[in-house]
Amino acid sequence: MIQSMTGYGKAVLQLPTKKISIELKSLNSKSLDVNARMPSMYRAKELGIRKQVAKNLMRGKVDFSLFVEITGEDTSSSINKTVVNEYIKQLKDVVDGDTTELLKMAIRLPDAVTTERNDIDEEEWSIIANGIDEAISKIVAYRKDEGAILKQDFVNRISTLSTLLDAVITMDPDRIDGVRARLNKGVADLKEKVDENRFEQELVYYIEKFDITEEKVRLDNHLNYFTQALNSEDSNGKKLGFISQEIGREINTIGSKSNYAPMQKLVVQMKDELEKIKEQLLNVL
Template identity: 60%
Template sequence: MIQSMTGFGKHIVQLPSKKITVELKSLNSKNLDINARIPQTYREKELELRKMIADVLVRGKVDLALYVEITGEETTAEVNQGMVKKYMEQLANIAKGDDIKLLELALRMPDTLKTERDDIDEAEYKAITDAMKEALSEIISFRNEEGKVLEKDFDERLDNLNTLLAQIKEMDPERLATVRERLEKAVADLKVELDANRFEQELIYYLEKYDITEEKVRLANHLDYFKATLKSDDSNGKKLGFIAQEIGREINTIGSKANYAPMQQLVVQMKDELEKIKEQMLNVL
């Protein structure tokens, strides 16, 4: 079953004095690209959090956001009283005013608040990692659901390609007969004497150059292989991309050999279906 690289996961943990929120968002990317926004307190744990993501999400552009909101009386910020008093004294020397107004002005000045860095609380960090696991589980579920939508679309496109291929197979004898007739008429219009046996040999040689039997067989095999890969246990977008390239190669060869307008119209339709597959392929894990 295929997975999409588009996903979202979120989990909230409520502690006695803090609310912890972990959000994960992912989009398509050739490799795993993690962008982390976490509080300064947990910067030393960033590599561990990144590894948790890398162990689960193989590819994609992933945004990690960790929010820690203080909901109780706990705080690490304190008023720098000495600095505030110095500001108030200097402001009083510059202009007259009551203490309340001077205090309001002083608190707007730099360095009036000081924040002491706390050590990481192990219980709190465990709550963060648990929330991360839940968010990862949610984003995997999201990716699986998106993968089902992609798989349904791929199945429809593959069915359309198989239908068009069947029409090409049905049309092929008529195409060769038309090409042969055109060549015979062109030679007849020259009004020259030709050896019938030699002409027949040259005609067969020429028609063999327009034979698409191998291309039809290979294209059918590639379409079956693509569908089988969709149903495999692993999601392998890169492998599907390689198969899509081979499908495109066979379609292009059929188009170049067709030399027959009705068949070339079918080839154009096949290219359109394949292009839609390639667009969706960008989102497959």
């Protein structure tokens, strides 16, 4: 089953003294590009998080965010009272002012507030890791839902291409008859006597150059192969992209060989459908 590279997943954890929100957003990209944002105290776990994300999401531009909101008395920052009092004392020697105003100034000065860097509590991190798994599960589910929509679009467009190919196959005999008629008329307009056998040989050679039998067969095979890949268990947007390139090659060859306006109109429609498929394939994992 194909997956989209566009997705969103979120998990919210309520711990005794803090609320933790984990978010994952992804967009299409040729490879995996993970941008991680988290408080500095959790940076030691970043490599593990990246591996965890890469294992499950594989491709896409992924934004990982971990937000912490303190809801209890637990805090890693504290006021350095000795330093603040010394700042206030020095400020009083410089300016006359209310103690509250001086405190506002002192608290902004260097080393007035100290931040303790606590070690990560492994029990707490175990809960957070489960939250990351939950967010990943949600973004994968989102990608699968988007993939189902993309798949239906591909099915419809491949069906349209098959219908247009059938029209090309039906039209082909008339095209050959038209080419033959134009050549006969051209020779007749010359009002010159020609060797009928030689003319017939040249006619056969000329018509063979415009034969599209192989292209029709290959195009039909490529369309069937695309459908098979679409229904496979894994999601491989790159493989589908390669098949679409082969489909385009056969359509272009048919167009260049057709030499027949009604058939060229069908080829233009086929190219339009294929271009829409290629645009959507950029979003497939």
